[in-house]
Amino acid sequence: MRETLARICELQPEYSPENTPAMQERGRLVRSDLKSEIEGLRPRLAAALGSFGRDFLSEASDGIGRKTELPWVRFCSRNMSPNPTEGFYCVTHFSTDGSAVHITVGCGSSRFHKGSSVPLPDHELDAQTEWARGVVLEEFGTLAPFDDPAEFGARRPLPLSFQRATAISHRVAYSDISASDFDDLFHQAAQRLRPIYTAQASGRDLTDADQRELEISAALNPLHRPSGRQGYGLSAPARKAVEQRAMDVAAQFLRSKGYAVRDTSASNPFDFEATLSGKQIKVEVKGTTSDRADGIFMTANEVELHMSEKGNTGLIIVSSIRLSENSGVFSGSGGNVEWLLGWDIDAWLREPTAFRLTRSGI
Structure with missing residues (x-):
């Protein structure tokens, strides 16, 4: 040689x-x-x-x-x-x-x-x-x-x-x-x-938005995978572990800043109601295994909330969450916090990634 x-x-x-x-x-x-x-x-x-x-x-x-x-x-x-x-x-x-x-x-x-x-x-x-x-x-x-x-x-x-x-x-x-x-x-x-x-x-080089697109694509087209990404996509239990870790980290972060925190994720299009000095804000939490925090995935209801109540909402992105698995049970650890108080959704580029289509008249 x-x-x-x-x-x-x-x-x-x-x-x-x-x-x-x-x-x-x-x-x-x-x-x-x-x-x-x-x-x-x-x-x-x-x-x-x-x-x-x-x-x-x-x-x-x-x-x-x-x-x-x-x-x-x-x-x-x-x-x-x-x-x-x-x-x-x-x-x-x-x-x-x-x-x-x-x-x-x-x-x-x-x-x-x-x-x-x-x-x-x-x-x-x-x-x-x-x-x-x-x-x-x-x-x-x-x-x-x-x-x-x-x-x-x-x-x-x-x-x-x-x-x-x-x-x-x-x-x-x-x-x-x-x-x-x-x-x-x-x-x-x-x-x-x-x-x-x-x-x-584990998707560390992709944004949260790109990760979600891959998962949606895999679900809709199980026989097709983008080149170089075959087999990638978080399972439902793994995704849940990431989301739970993000919620735990975000709650701890807000409390460290003096906020009283109430979990509203089960019934509202936001995750926490955070109160400080009598002022309440609605906080959205996004968790990802990605090391990049410059692209996130949101539902239509979440987008509408941040647009209609601009100035009264916040966004916490917890990136670089690490997943571990033991006998099929996933858990998350780590995570870097980015706190965007009074988040202006219009300062971010919004791109449609999928559409729900329904027959008219039904």
Whole structure:
């Protein structure tokens, strides 16, 4: 493998978008030799991915038609990343000047939204990679040895997007290739991809609104799953545990702020009536396993309440709730609180996600 990696680096300065002899050789090395060598590590890499390694996938490309500045070889779970534009995966890149090999974990340039995959604008792509780094830090306490800058020397738009989509990266200088243990580096990269997949499987990278859309879609279309999300969706007991944890955290938070709290969730389109210094407000609580608190799901009655009584309502979002399960019984723990007093629903974008249709005249 070291010889293959070194030779690809040596060919990088001869880059041409045309299929020159140098690019033909580079293509064979990337798409055949290096891919096969990584495929040879399948048992070890699949084991490092845990249950996500059961559908281990490896792919390689040096450009479709015209050659790319940044050829790549990737491996991943097919379910979690069915193609290079979706999900997270381990990917090997090469500096355009041939000075280094980069072993990375990165993501595609789209995400699930409103029932399908949509292209990610730059700020969303940055948020995805930052989220993934947070998951790795949470699991390992450090990004090392994958804490090198994702700087590959790209100049063209598509290769530049590869740099932006890189969450963590380890750089091996050309001069160090012969002394580096690439089997171990790929294994370590797979170990860091596993907790990212685990976090995705519980919806931590999706907003509450997107999580609910997936659950609704799964219920209405049980034979269809969005790419990269097969099997995802909180069960009714798991959802109830999340909601109960959010209610408990929200009640404790309100009391810590001096509010008297009355639970009204059983009979009203809001969860708590909170009273402080004689003033009452109606509080809606939203709980989610997501680490993102920028999208929530509301019923028509809840929306109507916050619109008609604007200024007299509040919203508490409890994100990052962690679920555990014991003999089929779910419980929630943790949770980060965001308290929006006097919430202005009109400051948020409202998007219809489903409609109830009834025959007229019935």
